[in-house]
Amino acid sequence: MLFTLNSQSGIPIYRQLAEQIRRMVAGGQLQAGDELPSVRELALEHAVNPMTISRAYSLLEAEGLLIRQRGRPMQIAPQKKSQLSAHARLQHLHPHLEQLVVVARQLEISDEQLMENLRKLLGKI
Numbered sequence: 001m002l003f004t005l006n007s008q009s010g011i012p013i014y015r016q017l018a019e020q021i022r023r024m025v026a027g028g029q030l031q032a033g034d035e036l037p038s039v040r041e042l043a044l045e046h047a048v049n050p051m052t053i054s055r056a057y058s059l060l061e062a063e064g065l066l067i068r069q070r071g072r073p074m075q076i077a078p079q080k081k082s083q084l085s086a087h088a089r090l091q092h093l094h095p096h097l098e099q100l101v102v103v104a105r106q107l108e109i110s111d112e113q114l115m116e117n118l119r120k121l122l123g124k125i
Helices: 013-026 039-046 050-062 086-106 111-124
Strands: none
Touching: 013 050, 013 086, 039 050, 086 111
């Protein structure tokens, strides 16, 4: 399971992790019953304090996205069908798109240049 955590982004690590898990569930990459890496494992992999990972997991557990069972890894909780709709997935993307547009405007990049670069990037990934 691949998570990208960037300590230089200005966004707290626990929020980055929580948002990535939310998006992966909404996008269907993580499904009910899937197990997440242990707090210790993820903390070591990303060289962060285990409490940071634990905070993200606890936040998602409080939201009902994760299930904690003693002696077992955290699991993705069963989700309502409406949570996986295209609209719900797009809602996760919207703030990032808004931020992209704001940055493009600040850099005086035209809509055409932005779209051309986005198409190229989409073709690479």
